[in-house]
Amino acid sequence: MIMSMAVVYNQFVFPGRPALLKSPVVELKPSALQCERARQGRLSIKTAASSSFAGSGAEYSESLSKDQKKKGRRIVDIDQDELVDPKLLADPDSCFCEFQGLQLHHKIFDPESEAQDMLHDEATSGLSYQKEKLRFPLILLHGFGASLFSWNAVAKHLAKVAGSKVISFDRPAFGLTSRVDNPFKHAPSGGSQDRKPLNPYSMAFSVLATLYFIDFLAAEKAILIGHSAGCLVATQTYFEAPERVAAMILVAPAIIAPLTSPKKVKANDQQDSSNSDNRKNPVFNLLSIVSKFSRFIAQTVMHLVKGMVNMLDSLYKKALSAFLRSSIAVMLVRMVIDKFGITAIKNAWYDASLVTDSVLEGYTRPLRTKGWDRALVEFTAEMLASSVPESNPPWPERLKEISCPVLIVTGDSDRLVPSWNSERLSHAIPGSRLEVIKKCGHLPHEERPHEFVTIVDNFLTTVFQRVESQPLQPAI
Numbered sequence: 001m002i003m004s005m006a007v008v009y010n011q012f013v014f015p016g017r018p019a020l021l022k023s024p025v026v027e028l029k030p031s032a033l034q035c036e037r038a039r040q041g042r043l044s045i046k047t048a049a050s051s052s053f054a055g056s057g058a059e060y061s062e063s064l065s066k067d068q069k070k071k072g073r074r075i076v077d078i079d080q081d082e083l084v085d086p087k088l089l090a091d092p093d094s095c096f097c098e099f100q101g102l103q104l105h106h107k108i109f110d111p112e113s114e115a116q117d118m119l120h121d122e123a124t125s126g127l128s129y130q131k132e133k134l135r136f137p138l139i140l141l142h143g144f145g146a147s148l149f150s151w152n153a154v155a156k157h158l159a160k161v162a163g164s165k166v167i168s169f170d171r172p173a174f175g176l177t178s179r180v181d182n183p184f185k186h187a188p189s190g191g192s193q194d195r196k197p198l199n200p201y202s203m204a205f206s207v208l209a210t211l212y213f214i215d216f217l218a219a220e221k222a223i224l225i226g227h228s229a230g231c232l233v234a235t236q237t238y239f240e241a242p243e244r245v246a247a248m249i250l251v252a253p254a255i256i257a258p259l260t261s262p263k264k265v266k267a268n269d270q271q272d273s274s275n276s277d278n279r280k281n282p283v284f285n286l287l288s289i290v291s292k293f294s295r296f297i298a299q300t301v302m303h304l305v306k307g308m309v310n311m312l313d314s315l316y317k318k319a320l321s322a323f324l325r326s327s328i329a330v331m332l333v334r335m336v337i338d339k340f341g342i343t344a345i346k347n348a349w350y351d352a353s354l355v356t357d358s359v360l361e362g363y364t365r366p367l368r369t370k371g372w373d374r375a376l377v378e379f380t381a382e383m384l385a386s387s388v389p390e391s392n393p394p395w396p397e398r399l400k401e402i403s404c405p406v407l408i409v410t411g412d413s414d415r416l417v418p419s420w421n422s423e424r425l426s427h428a429i430p431g432s433r434l435e436v437i438k439k440c441g442h443l444p445h446e447e448r449p450h451e452f453v454t455i456v457d458n459f460l461t462t463v464f465q466r467v468e469s470q471p472l473q474p475a476i
Contacts, residue, residue: 148175222245228442
């Protein structure tokens with residue numbers, strides 16, 4: 001699961017810039033009352049579902065024999081014959097909104113609702129100071145195999161220190177966002193029948209969803225915080241609409257950093273004069289012509305070879321993509337998750353003893369949703385299909401285009417995305433800032449939540465020049 005976050009993305013070329021996207025205008029936003037009504041509705045469905053299992057003794061005997069047959073269909077101890085709708089697994093503070101025909105699971109953290117708690121916590125210290133509120137909301141983007149659950153330890157605290165709303169959402173194929181059976185035939189309700197449907201598991205869709213939530217919060221810009229593969233969504237959103245991104249915070253970014261090319265040294269005056277004399281020599285001129293012709297032949301051959309390699313690579317990826325959409329691939333995904341899923345989660349932490357049962361439950365809960373395996377396969381297949389080299393501008397060149405403030409946070413003991421890659425990335429992005437957390441793995445926001453929030457707070461204070469406001473009166 002989590003192990004695939006860096007491995008899968010580092011094996012293939014990153015998705016290219018999607019076609020010109022326009023984020024939809026949101027007219028209705030679910031209020032707290034609507035979320036509460038939705039929660040009550042989910043509870044009533046759960047009650048009705050549980051009451052349906054009550055029956056006679058004969059029915060119990062029949063179900064007992066069936067249960068014995070189901071023992072072989074369990075993944076990380078989750079019965080795959082009792083999968084449910086994602087909404088039945090939602091938390092009390094969960095919200096759902098429809099976007100492009102999908103029900104996006106998200107949570108909103110409002111700093112105003114935390115104000116009293118903040119005053120209560122600081123009452124013992126007398127007068128306390130509060131920093132100026134940010135004008136931009138924060139959008140949290142989780143990584144491959146994760147969900148908005150991974151932000152639970154820091155989301156409320158980020159809302160407090162930023163003084164603005166924070167929203168996290170489950171990207172399609174992950175968490176409790178709804179799945180689609182056939183992404184190729186998926187068409188949003190009310191959409192144009194002539195327009196080609198957008199694959200909900202594509203990078204372009206994730207970018208659209210991110211821009212949608214910026215509009216959802218009625219903001220002109222937002223601060224994007226991505227983790228691992230979520231950093232790809234953040235950067236692609238910036239490339240698509242840089243005017244909508246106020247800043248980016250990349251946590252353990254699963255982005256291959258370019259190698260630093262050596263600077264060219266100019267020749268001295270003596271070499272220039274020597275070359276000038278050689279040009280007057282007829283033998284040298286003949287050799288120069290032969291050399292240029294040889295280079296032309298070599299470059300032509302190299303272009304042909306490169307074209308053949310790209311063609312074979314494209315055919316290979318298409319064949320692999322087709323295989324991944326087969327029933328055999330779905331079975332293999334189930335086997336891998338069952339055998340290595342829990343190990344992968346623990347391997348992402350510096351100290352695996354900190355991985356509690358509640359953490360494991362949060363990461364494995366999406367495995368109870370209908371169609372989780374097929375969605376994961378479709379997501380991986382789409383990622384491969386969209387990584388054709390010809391369709392992607394050079395990634396190092398695009399990193400140089402980033403002009404908004406960027407903070408890169410990494411753990412010094414990250415086994416999935418090494419810290420040296422983040423260091424290289426900080427050199428590739430102009431003006432970016434790098435912070436390395438000691439004794440930390442691939443999940444700084446989960447392993448070191450307090451240190452992570454402090455780093456983010458300092459970054460936002462420096463970048464947006466926030467000053468301390470009048471002291472808050474202690475709660476009485």
